[in-house]
Amino acid sequence: MSIYENYYDTMNSVMHTLVRAVEENSRRHESACGAKLFEHLRFRIKDEASMREKLARNGKQANAYHALRAVTDSIGLRIVCLFIDDVYENAALLRNLPGCTVVKEKDYIQNAKPNGYRSYHMILDVETDAPDVDGNTPGHYFVEVQLRTIAMDTWAALEHEMKYKKTIANPELIVSELRRCANELAACDVSMQTLRNIIRDS
Amino acid sequence: MKVLLAEDENDLREVVAAYLELQGYYVVSVANGAEAVKELDRDAYDAVVMDIMMPVMDGVTAMRKIRASGHTTPAIFLTAKSEVADRVEGLDAGADDYLTKPFAMEELSARLRALYRRKRDYKTRLFSFGNLELDTEASELRAHNTIALALKEARLLSCLLSTAGQEWPADTLLSEVWPGEDVSSDLVQMYISFLNAKLASVRANAVIEKSAANGYRILEVSDV
Structure with a gap:
């Protein structure tokens, strides 16, 4: 059985809801200003092996509860933009999305890591009609989003x-x-x- | 401070050397231009004091050879001749200053100090202003973050930082940063925009401001 138990389909739908929002926003922007807001949009549900490895590393039992509560990047999006300002526009969109709450935000563009790493990180709490691992309906799922320019991505x-x-x-x-x-x-x-x-x- | 003294008259050479040594300089004496060229290739000096009229190789020829081989050591000519043409020839050959014989020892010493001061100023590598640091050698701007600067950006910023708070007319910046190039003052404005964006991106507490008179100066601003 999957480490995500019965929640995999809901995770998938949460992920695609966000992906659609980012894509639609970019399309709107393109028809208004002639330029899209991102160049690449990658998304994934953390694969079984990596999730089990991460849980083990953090001393957590391998089950859906810890995979969805102790770890915040079971669902991940990476938005790669042409320009720095586009990174902040996409971040603003996610921040104001209905049913979307920012749990944590870290601006490694304005605060580059000592090794030179630059990116904008967000951990979101996304609400969905389906139940979550705590048994609540509507349910809440964590999504980790990384936003950066092509240069930062390279x-x-x-x-x-x-x-x-x-x-x-x-x-x-x-x-x-x-x-x-x-x-x-x-x-x-x-x-x-x-x-x-x-x-x-x- | 290490001085190379090239003078063919024994008496004068010994007196000048003795005086400079008394002033705390380390002096190496040679008797003609050819020896001076050889000595500068062999060792590094902080300054050169050289007579023009010397046997074997005159001072002007020696100076040209010294500069041609890439030495930037500050140099003062001693000249018995006071004709303008000789002084012009000496300065054009690469000397930085000259003294007409007879001269006062204190003046020679003061001119050496002045030359040394300028040499040091030219070599300023690090500029600081508020929380920002400009490293002209690494071409890097540092504050909260670090970012690379283009060569012209670094030169432009070092001008503004060398007299922080003082206004630089756009034309002066053009001739300092783009000497001899046929460029317009729009270019200065564009590079100021680049610099301001980079200052913001490293979160420096500084901004370059344009005045109504088309001048620029760098100002400290509160945390952004």
Whole structure:
């Protein structure tokens, strides 16, 4: 039996409700301003093996209750945008979505991590007509959303590769060069946003 | 401070060396231009004091060779001749200053101090203002976060930070940051926009303001 027991279908529908909201908002924006609000939208329900591994790592029993309550990223969305301002527009949309409450928000764009990581993170509590693991109807499900620019996404992908590779020659050098790259990518993101503002204002 | 003294007249060379050593300088003496060129290739100096009229190789030729090989060591010419043409030739060859013989020892010492001061100022690497730090060597702007700067952005910001609070006319910034380039003051405005966006993105407590007179200055602002 799935670690998510009978809740898998509801999780799926919660995820797709959010995906549709983000897509529709982008379409509205495109017909009004001629530009979409995101470039890629990825979403997933955390796979069985990763969820079991994470629960074990946190000393929790492998069951639906802990998978849906102790862990907040069983449902995940990643919104990858062309420009920094689009990241904040998508975040604003999610914040104001009916039935959607922000549990936690972390702006790693304005507060870059020491290694150079930049992204906007949100943990949402989404209400749905179906019951949840506490037996409540309407039910509540956690969704973790990561929003970032393409440049930030590329950087995160490379950093991820480095983190999972056990044997790297000269890791200190790679880490410090990755940090430099993060600062250069951020410089490009900021310059391109500034140019777009200048173009749109003129 | 280490000084290279090139002078062919033995008496004058010894007197100048003795005086500078008394003033706390470390002095190496040579007797002609060719030896001066060789010595500068061999060792690093903080300043060069050089006579123009010397046997083997004159001071102007030596100066040209020194600059051609990339040495930026500040240099003062000592010249018996007071004709304008000689001084112009010496300065154009790469000297930073000159003294006409006879000269007062205190003046030589003061001019050396002045040169040294300027050399140090030119090399300023780090500028601080409020919570922000500009590292011109790494081309990085640091406050709450760190971001890379383009070369021209770093130069523009270092101008504004070198006299923080003081207004820079757009034309002056153009000639400081884009010397000899045929560009308009719109470019200054665009780079100011880039810098302001980057200042905001590292959450620096500073903003560059434009005045009605088309000048720019950097100001501290409360936490954003």
